Amino acid sequence: MTRARVPAVRVDDVTVRYGEVLALEGATLSLEAGRVCGIIGMNGAGKSTLFKAMMGIVRPDRGRIALEGLSTARARKSGTVGYVPQNEAVDWAFPVSVRDVVTMGRYGRMGPTRRPRRADRAAVAEALDRVGLIDLAERQIGRLSGGQRKRAFVARAIAQGAGVMLLDEPFAGVDRRSEQTITRLLRELAADGAAILVSTHDLHALPQLADEAILLNRRVLLHDTPEAVLRPENLALAFGTPPGDGDLADADPSDAGAGTGADLVRTDPAGADADPEPNTPGQEQR
Numbered sequence: 106m107t108r109a110r111v112p113a114v115r116v117d118d119v120t121v122r123y124g125e126v127l128a129l130e131g132a133t134l135s136l137e138a139g140r141v142c143g144i145i146g147m148n149g150a151g152k153s154t155l156f157k158a159m160m161g162i163v164r165p166d167r168g169r170i171a172l173e174g175l176s177t178a179r180a181r182k183s184g185t186v187g188y189v190p191q192n193e194a195v196d197w198a199f200p201v202s203v204r205d206v207v208t209m210g211r212y213g214r215m216g217p218t219r220r221p222r223r224a225d226r227a228a229v230a231e232a233l234d235r236v237g238l239i240d241l242a243e244r245q246i247g248r249l250s251g252g253q254r255k256r257a258f259v260a261r262a263i264a265q266g267a268g269v270m271l272l273d274e275p276f277a278g279v280d281r282r283s284e285q286t287i288t289r290l291l292r293e294l295a296a297d298g299a300a301i302l303v304s305t306h307d308l309h310a311l312p313q314l315a316d317e318a319i320l321l322n323r324r325v326l327l328h329d330t331p332e333a334v335l336r337p338e339n340l341a342l343a344f345g346t347p348p349g350d351g352d353l354a355d356a357d358p359s360d361a362g363a364g365t366g367a368d369l370v371r372t373d374p375a376g377a378d379a380d381p382e383p384n385t386p387g388q389e390q391r
């Protein structure tokens with residue numbers, strides 16, 4: 106007897122508004138375990154909002170989200186979902202070391218005392234080693250390069266053992282070597298069974314990075330192979346005219362984007378098990 110597989114990620118008809126702004130409209134997608142899915146779309150297309158809805162940081166007006174069959178609140182509390190936020194969403198002056206940041210990925214397992222046990226320390230050290238940051242473990246998080254900062258957050262999700270990983274523009278402001286390291290790590294984590302969603306402006310990197318891709322413009326316009334999504338006629342669906350240089354960062358530089366997350370990530374309006382507040386314009390720092 107074959108059992109139907111439950112997708113690791115299921116987003117069903119999700120609409121999110123910030124006051125008058127309709128950021129997502131009936132977005133629907135699913136992703137199996139072991140797959141990497143790239144999300145592309147213009148600035149303001151709703152990529153960060155999709156991730157925030159999946160983290161339970163913003164509340165959908167409509168629709169349902171399940172991560173490994175769990176609600177967003179449960180998935181976040183249990184450490185099922187890991188999040189690498191945009192740079193702007195993090196308070197880099199926060200007085201924590203790289204090791205502290207990665208250790209935060211273990212909080213869900215540590216209980217209320219948050220005292221790391223041997224297994225926690227070992228998982229943190231292994232994650233730091235995997236991303237190549239073991240030698241910088243005691244450095245304050247803000248004293249890292251852009252690529253190293255991203256790798257620190259990837260290490261946090263690795264230490265967490267997250268089955269679903271959401272990465273919001275992990276290649277923005279990152280050198281080529283870090284980009285390659287992060288791409289290789291994500292491929293390895295998917296091979297180990299994680300379901301990974303990555304928003305990116307870097308179209309060149311998409312085929313190497315992702316098994317599938319989504320073209321987003323408030324709605325899911327297309328969900329197909331990276332090659333299909335990158336066809337000019339399909340890019341034109343989202344961008345009007347396809348971007349010529351293979352990098353969408355220039356498509357609309359007006360909106361720098363910002364977000365929220367957990368711990369040192371700014372303006373977290375909701376605890377892991379609390380319902381997020383209704384979304385009001387400017388609720389988050391933009």
Ligand SMILES: Nc1ncnc2c1ncn2[C@@H]1O[C@H](COP(=O)(O)OP(=O)(O)OP(=O)(O)O)[C@@H](O)[C@H]1O
Binds near residue numbers: 128150363
């Ligand atoms: N806190 C907020 N208050 C009001 N409007 C918001 C807020 N956050 C996002 N928006 C708006 O919602 C829409 C979607 O924004 P979102 O940040 O999700 O897009 P994005 O695709 O991630 O963009 P970028 O590529 O610039 O990061 C945009 O019009 C944005 O201006």
